[in-house]
Amino acid sequence: MLFALVVGWLGWGCRRAGTSKLEIVLVTKALDSEFWQRLKTGAEQAARQDPQVRLSVLAPEREINIDQQVAILEDQIHKKVAALAVAPAGVAEVLPVLDKARAAGIPVVIVDTDVPWPHRVSFVGIDNRLGGRMAAEYVLRAIGNRGKVAVIRGVLGVATQEERLAGFREVVTKAPGVEFVGAQPANSERALGMAVMENLLTRHPDLRAVFATNDQMALGAMEAIAARNLTGKVVLVGFDAGREAVRAVLAGRMDAVVAQFPERIGERAIQEAIKAARGQPNEKFVDIGTGLVTRHNAPELLRKMEASAAGRSD
Amino acid sequence: MNGPLALWKRTAAQALPRFGPLLALVLMCAALGVFSEHFLSIDNLLNVFRQSAVNALLALGQLAVIVTAGIDLSVGSILGLSCVLAAMALKAGSAPALGIVVALGVGACLGLTNGLLLTKLRLPHPFIPTLGMMNVARGLALVLTGGFPISELPWGFRYWGAGTLWGVPVPVWLVVASCLLFHLFLTRTTPGRDLYAIGGNRQAALLCGVPVDGRLILAYGLSGLMAGAGAVVLAGRMNSGFPLAGVGAELDSIAAVIIGGASFFGGVGTVLGTLVGALIMGVLRNGLNLLNVSAYWQTVVIGAVIVAAVWVDVVRQRAAARR
Numbered sequence: 339m340l341f342a343l344v345v346g347w348l349g350w351g352c353r354r355a356g357t358s359k360l361e362i363v364l365v366t367k368a369l370d371s372e373f374w375q376r377l378k379t380g381a382e383q384a385a386r387q388d389p390q391v392r393l394s395v396l397a398p399e400r401e402i403n404i405d406q407q408v409a410i411l412e413d414q415i416h417k418k419v420a421a422l423a424v425a426p427a428g429v430a431e432v433l434p435v436l437d438k439a440r441a442a443g444i445p446v447v448i449v450d451t452d453v454p455w456p457h458r459v460s461f462v463g464i465d466n467r468l469g470g471r472m473a474a475e476y477v478l479r480a481i482g483n484r485g486k487v488a489v490i491r492g493v494l495g496v497a498t499q500e501e502r503l504a505g506f507r508e509v510v511t512k513a514p515g516v517e518f519v520g521a522q523p524a525n526s527e528r529a530l531g532m533a534v535m536e537n538l539l540t541r542h543p544d545l546r547a548v549f550a551t552n553d554q555m556a557l558g559a560m561e562a563i564a565a566r567n568l569t570g571k572v573v574l575v576g577f578d579a580g581r582e583a584v585r586a587v588l589a590g591r592m593d594a595v596v597a598q599f600p601e602r603i604g605e606r607a608i609q610e611a612i613k614a615a616r617g618q619p620n621e622k623f624v625d626i627g628t629g630l631v632t633r634h635n636a637p638e639l640l641r642k643m644e645a646s647a648a649g650r651s652d
Numbered sequence: 653m654n655g656p657l658a659l660w661k662r663t664a665a666q667a668l669p670r671f672g673p674l675l676a677l678v679l680m681c682a683a684l685g686v687f688s689e690h691f692l693s694i695d696n697l698l699n700v701f702r703q704s705a706v707n708a709l710l711a712l713g714q715l716a717v718i719v720t721a722g723i724d725l726s727v728g729s730i731l732g733l734s735c736v737l738a739a740m741a742l743k744a745g746s747a748p749a750l751g752i753v754v755a756l757g758v759g760a761c762l763g764l765t766n767g768l769l770l771t772k773l774r775l776p777h778p779f780i781p782t783l784g785m786m787n788v789a790r791g792l793a794l795v796l797t798g799g800f801p802i803s804e805l806p807w808g809f810r811y812w813g814a815g816t817l818w819g820v821p822v823p824v825w826l827v828v829a830s831c832l833l834f835h836l837f838l839t840r841t842t843p844g845r846d847l848y849a850i851g852g853n854r855q856a857a858l859l860c861g862v863p864v865d866g867r868l869i870l871a872y873g874l875s876g877l878m879a880g881a882g883a884v885v886l887a888g889r890m891n892s893g894f895p896l897a898g899v900g901a902e903l904d905s906i907a908a909v910i911i912g913g914a915s916f917f918g919g920v921g922t923v924l925g926t927l928v929g930a931l932i933m934g935v936l937r938n939g940l941n942l943l944n945v946s947a948y949w950q951t952v953v954i955g956a957v958i959v960a961a962v963w964v965d966v967v968r969q970r971a972a973a974r975r
Contacts (some may be wrong), residue, residue, distance in 0.1 A: 405886065408889075408890065408936065413699065414941070416693075424880075428890070429803075430801055430803030430890075431801065431894060433803075454722070491801075
């Protein structure tokens with residue numbers, strides 16, 4: 339009974355909103371971090387520009403729940419939505435369901451993590467390899483081209499993670515005085531990032547620098563470094579540049595972070611999805627670009643982020 | 653306790669244990685049918701079945717364990733390891749049939765190991781060996797693959813997770829067949845009925861000459877075997893043996909069994925109830941997906957349903973005790 343009421347209430351809301359013509363659905367890997375929340379905000383802003391569009395943003399509970407993401411996609415395909423924008427949680431695992439979307443005639447924009455699927459109408463994201471190279475170049479400067487460096491990485495086999503690692507490795511392994519001691523996975527989660535960092539510091543007490551391939555892991559690693567009073571001695575570089583990480587850079591607890599602009603990714607993804615839904619031509623690759631945040635430019639970036647967050651809550 | 657509430661409770665207590673979960677499922681489908689025009693279509697119902705298939709397979713194995721008053725926390729991890737080993741065998745060039753044998757065999761062996769650890773090492777509670785196995789199997793799956801998914805599997809293997817037979821997804825046929833076999837096993841065979849006896853009163857079962865240890869090993873072996881079957885379906889469906897497959901699946905399977913009316917104290921539980929339990933969870937997730945409700949809310953709703961289902965069980969038992 340209670341259930342019927344709850345579903346009724348939820349369903350009523352959806353039904354009333356469901357009168358517009360163009361239903362676009364964005365399915366992210368999760369919504370449990372600032373990155374995805376900001377991407378969602380950007381997507382919603384883009385959708386508001388067009389009164390005919392109705393956008394829903396859905397995601398599995400955690401980035402590792404690939405089968406849950408597949409189920410969500412199947413259900414949306416069944417509803418014959420006008421277009422899908424998908425950040426694939428597993429590169430190979432989503433291919434069968436993407437083929438189903440194609441069979442149902444639903445255009446798919448791939449977001450954030452590219453997949454080897456030629457039928458995507460567009461890929462909206464960043465050049466992750468370049469981001470990894472930027473992190474490596476910063477690390478080499480900071481440690482004076484000498485000493486041990488390590489990487490804490492996200493779920494294995496996911497293209498974004500592989501690219502960031504590959505870019506980083508490519509640069510550091512060319513520096514003769516630098517020893518690359520390996521990349522340890524921490525599934526893009528903060529608690530795991532901290533645990534992996536603790537182990538790295540135990541195993542390599544002379545570690546000079548760490549590159550964590552997303553903010554959550556970097557923030558976890560930061561706590562492990564701080565707990566050993568090594569802040570400032572072990573160079574730490576993150577990836578994403580959410581507000582929390584930028585504040586950490588400002589406070590000197592983290593050295594640098596490669597910036598993504600998730601609002602922009604979300605916005606462009608939805609613009610491409612709308613184009614596809616209307617049968618207009620798409621840009622095949624939308625490169626959002628990256629930048630490096632250090633103590634020098636962190637105040638300005640933080641001001642901008644806070645202003646846009648305040649603007650959102652109005 | 654007088655008045656309409658008590659009366660309602662008594663009536664409910666008499667009707668609910670048998671048909672409660674089924675009734676709840678029908679009501680849910682009706683409600684979702686009203687609120688989403690997409691819900692009650694053949695295509696979508698087949699989607700629900702397909703999405704529930706892995707959980708249903710795991711839940712059947714879990715049922716065999718739970719009726720003995722046990723619990724199997726390792727099924728999700730066993731599924732992961734079976735997925736990975738089957739995919740590795742296939743990548744090494746083995747025939748699809750051999751891949752399936754590997755998945756089922758690995759599952760059954762790990763399940764039997766659980767049972768042996770429980771009975772031969774005399775570990776105090778099934779929680780312990782299966783919790784250990786949960787970690788060991790997951791760890792091995794990650795070690796063997798280095799964490800990477802093994803994708804692009806041959807169609808002969810994928811068919812069992814992604815194919816259709818007479819318009820119905822193959823996994824659905826597998827669930828139907830497994831349900832029939834489990835029903836016959838649990839109700840018509842001596843070993844099956846012994847599982848209920850052990851769960852009802854272990855001491856009494858022992859005194860009646862039930863080979864308790866052997867039956868328990870069998871129950872955990874079956875649970876592992878079903879995890880292997882789940883692995884075939886999931887790897888086939890996703891076209892990939894990924895080491896993180898089935899994370900959290902043990903809790904979903906336990907939830908399905910409990911929602912389906914089985915008792916954690918053992919001795920009670922049916923195949924039909926368990927299937928309905930798995931379908932309730934599948935229908936909830938699917939329906940809420942169709943209504944664009946976030947996965948976080950789905951978790952909240954499923955949690956509430958578990959508590960409600962057990963509460964109904966408690967009410968029933970109290971009413972039965974009063975009579």
